[in-house]
Amino acid sequence: MIITLLSFKGGVGKTTTAVHLAAYLNAIAPTLLVDGDQNRSSLHWNERGNLPFKVCDEKEAVRFARSYEHIVIDTAAQPTKDELKAFINGCDLLILPTTADALSLGPTLEISKDMLRSGAQFKVLLTRVHPKPSDAGAEARALLNAVGLPVFDAEIRALRAFEHAAVQGVVVNQTKDKYRNIAWNCYKKIGEEICGKNEV
Ligand SMILES: Nc1ncnc2c1ncn2[C@@H]1O[C@H](COP(=O)(O)OP(=O)(O)OP(=O)(O)O)[C@@H](O)[C@H]1O
């Protein structure tokens, strides 16, 4: 399966999601993470530490892709219309991470219109969601549902553990953060929604 992470707004969790979904998928079958962002955030994540799967840039990907069952593609924010079309054609599932604030939801609603028009396989993922008493996550979900967008049932909690993982160059369950298992379980649930239940 080829999964691409996409968003108009930056900093919504594309790279964090790419790394953790690649970790989930790699436990099932060999998985390649392709860093398609010139900032090279995924490649640098791997260089700071050691991720348990292969990470390469988009030029190397052509050669490596044939050896892997699953490919996760991290991209830069703000794709052009042409890039968007290529991303839609180039994968099996587009994931649109979005935070629950208006600044992120607005662009997500915009990009989703193109997805619906083109018949693309896509799903919105709520990230950096604060637990109750904050109701921002629930309100964002209601808004996305109201306009008919597909949204993952599970969502990614706002947890410092993810920042620690990025700094240390590891998957979040390899950090010493006390919330590491809660953080990992967020992505495990997303993996299960994509692939069905697996012992990962
Ligand atoms: N669930 C989360 N909880 C807390 N912090 C998070 C979470 N997900 C991501 N972050 C932090 O938010 C920042 C942006 O995340 P990330 O780099 O994954 O976003 P991005 O969409 O790839 O950004 P860019 O558009 O710049 O590539 C990082 O500092 C990251 O550690």
Ligand SMILES: [Mg+2]
């Ligand atoms: Mg990124």
